Amino acid sequence: KGTQNIDTKSLKFKLTVYFVFFAVTLMSVLWLLQITFLNTYYEQAMQKQVRLMVNTVEKSYSQSETLDLDALCSEVWRLSFENDTYFYLETADGSFSITSSLQADRPGRTFVGAAQELVKARALLSQSGDSTIHFYIEDMGKQSRTLVYASIAKSEYREDLFIYAFAP
DSSP: OOOOOOOTTSHHHHHHHHHHHHHHHHHHHHHHHIIIIIHHHHHHHHHHHHHHHHHHHHHHHHSSSSOOHHHHHHHHHHHHHHHTOEEEEEETTOSOEEEOOOOTTOOOOOOTTHHHHHHHHHHHHHHHOSSEEEEEEEETTTTEEEEEEEEEEOOSSSOOEEEEEEEO
């Protein structure tokens, strides 16, 4: 029984070594990119999506002289349902508020613990001086993060509207 010797000078051996080296290098680069950039990219994409949804609600509220509350509610519930995002809207004077929910007549989303996060968002929004803020809520039990996006919709026709969006 003879032993097989590997010819390290053959073209087949060299191609195999180069291919394995290329494959390992490629897998390492992909892994590194996924670990370092994927979460950042996803968070930026989520912020952009939530900002666009909030802008849609702002336009519905602030641009017309007459407020169609039913249309505004329908828009909020539709956006909430389609994008898995919880919304809470309230006027500065407290005259009305709108929320997305899981009730049968409202196919939106809800967020457990929103009340305490609303207090934090209100405080940050009033302190910042900007018309929008965002921050993240860490849920270590579920190992997830929720984006909280808050904005003030200013209208020349009615009270300012505070819009809060919670997106997982």
